[in-house]
Amino acid sequence: MPAMPDSSAGKRVDVVVIGGGTAGLTAGVTLKTKLQFNNFTIFEQSGDIGGTWNDNTYPGAACDSEVHWYSLSSDLNPSWTQSHAAQPEIKAYWKQIAAKYSLYDNLVLNTRVVSVDWNDIRQVYRVATQDTRTKEINYQEANIVISAVGIISIPYYPPDLRGIEIFKGPHFHSARWDNSLDLRNKRIAVFGNGCSGSQLIPVITLDPSVQVINFCKTPPWCFPLQQKGKQVFSERWKWFLGHVPFAARLYRYWIMARQEKFYLMILAEHAAKFGIDTRKMLEDFMRAEAPSEYHDRVIPTTPVGCKRIVLDSGYLAALHRPNFDINYDGVARFTETGLITNKGEEFTFDVMVLATGFIMDEAPVNVRGANGITIEEYYGMKGGPEAYLGVTLPGFPNFFMIAGTIRVSLLLFGYFLKRTTLLSSSDQSSKASSPPSMSNPRRTISTTPNFRRSCQQPFGTELARRGIALEVLVLGKSSAHGLGLSHNIGGSQEAPFGVIIESAVAKSGSDDGSF
Structure with missing residues (x-):
């Protein structure tokens, strides 16, 4: 992509987060708490935060996962009224999270991210946004872009x-x-x-x-x-979780173990x-x-x-x-x-x-990486979606997908923030020019972390092997839009190793992608 004129560059931040739902808010919490980092902006196209819990207000809307598990480990809530909470209670929880961590200072509501373009010369992304009310287009530069766009955000009309x-x-x-x-x-x-x-x-x-x-x-x-x-939780049970040391956390671990079944x-x-x-x-x-x-x-x-x-x-x-x-x-x-x-x-x-579901295999934001290639074009070149641990792609420096290709990878986010420099050092072309990473908030952010495609191949191979059982079930049988398992499934499934194993991989993944 040619160098952009200064007049179109707009203001600059270190990190842009796309989406103010659960993933985007979790990204904000991680940036502020684990990295003591505040130079980021969260763009949300709706008039309020919450993502799917802001959009889906139909009668009976509720979580189909137990909410003591479907919440932040840093902010356990002993006061949930029931195990599978309804939409208003879940949205209220995330609004409390946003207030507690002052995320409203970083939020820009009613703003849709239209495109994200990597500039090889300036070594930044140019992020184009549109005000959903006035339709005005603005531009902003960012060293890092985190796509926290949910997989159930675009309604599907059959x-x-x-x-x-x-x-x-x-x-x-x-x-x-x-x-x-x-x-x-x-x-x-x-x-x-x-x-x-x-x-x-x-x-x-x-x-x-x-x-x-x-x-x-x-x-x-x-x-x-x-x-x-x-x-429905009794007041005695809520008191127990809120006052007995480790009770809420142990209860959460118990739910996680049951989920593995x-x-x-x-x-x-x-x-x-x-x-x-x-x-x-x-x-x-x-x-x-x-x-x-x-x-x-x-x-x-x-x-x-x-x-x-x-x-x-x-x-x-x-x-x-x-x-x-x-x-x-x-x-x-x-x-x-x-x-x-x-x-x-x-x-x-x-x-x-x-009630026909959502489009899960089309990117809501047009992202263009090095050499002017879009993510869709990259997938086409490789025969289908693939990504290292489902989160990042070669040729798209400093671009991370919390929801992955067609998978949910929220638990991997903190790992990739911490491992930015390691990913950078795995690619020889960027090793010499990489400044200090964002692990120290007083320093600048690495502008060129990238990695060889060979790093993701061991992960993709193991993923494909473990995905055989699911693929056999799905091919020619499923009416779900966007499963996309008729092609290369390397790096595209949801928790293919189970939550416990995938979490361990996220924390200890090697630089060469091996297990």
């Missing part, structure tokens, strides 16, 4: 639902819920039966005046939420052995919860893990209600008052809700 704009009534994605809408006495079409759809339907059908038909493609495996330990069931080499028992357990649960006349429609025929498993919070039991039904016929076309299915049946509705 091609087979094109034409929904013909419908004259309110229609919207579940992540863009219209809270001003009164659903009483309404006929509602809900498209999708994944995590969002299965959460909102049991809530809105509590009102007998609401009629809901759930249009689905394939049924998901449903895990019993009660067996996951959902509970999921890895053994589905993602590891042991999947075949554990998968049979898991399938029987889930099928028995689903048969017990759903009415018998729905068994052939709600129990999947695919192996466990082909779609994201739904943590059932009442979806199956809601089928006993007379105001809820499911339909797998597909949509032939929309009308001004409803839709016509592929079997020719016509339905009229007042409201349509698309």
Whole structure:
């Protein structure tokens, strides 16, 4: 990329963080606490922080992970009201985090990052941002860019639902819920039966005046939420966690150990052995919860893990209600008052809700590295997404992806902040010119940390080997948008070694990428 004119460079900071959700806020906390570093800016396109917990306000929105685990280890919260907290409580927690660490001083809201371009001459990134209200474009230089854009931030609108704009009534994605809408006495079409759809339907059908038909493609495996330990915490329990030394932390470790069982069931080499028992357990649960006349429609025929498993919070039991039904016929076309299915049946509705998930395989920000190559072009050259530990790419100096290629790598973030200089020294071309790293906040930041592609190959090889079980399950079976496992999967899966092992790799990863 040619040298940019000074007039377009804009102001300069050491670090730009893209996204003010849980990942971006965690990045800010890490920068301030572990590195005593404050010269960074967090850009958030919404009017408030929280990411998915700011966007998803549909009825029943809640965490499908236990919140004592889905929170910062530095800020354990003994006062959670229930194990799988609802959206308002989770968002309140992260707003408290932002206030506690003065992250609002570093936040710029209502600002979307449009592009990130590496300048080989100036050895910085030029970050173009747009005010989401005025549409004004501004520029800023940064030595380091951290992409903390969540993987469930861009609503997915399936091609087979094109034409929904013909419908004259309110229609919207579940992540863009219209809270001003009164659903009483309404006929509602809900498209999708994944995590969002299965959460909102049991809530809105509590009102007998609401009629809901759930249009689905394939049924998901449903895990019993009660067996996951959902509970409302008593005041005595909250006092215990808050006052007994190490109680909250030990409880968190216990949850983490239980989470590892999921890895053994589905993602590891042991999947075949554990998968049979898991399938029987889930099928028995689903048969017990759903009415018998729905068994052939709600129990999947695919192996466990082909779609994201739904943590059932009442979806199956809601089928006993007379105001809820499911339909797998597909949509032939929309009308001004409803839709016509592929079997020719016509339905009229007042409201349509698309609980159809999110785009997970397209970068929301255009990032261009050395030699003017974009991340998408790099993936194309390599036959698919790949990244060292799923976090950083050769040819993109000082650019880190907390959510990785198509994976969640939040637990690796602190490791990469600490290892910036080591990554730099692994590439001979940048060793001589690298100034001190950001581990000392009183010094400048290394402007050229990079690494050889060979460093990521051992990780990618081991990842591919361990990913075989998951890949076999997914190929040709999954309807999830963006899994992308039909190509090279080196460096693209979520916690492929289990949380405990991956955390250890993050803390002790060698300079050559070996294990």
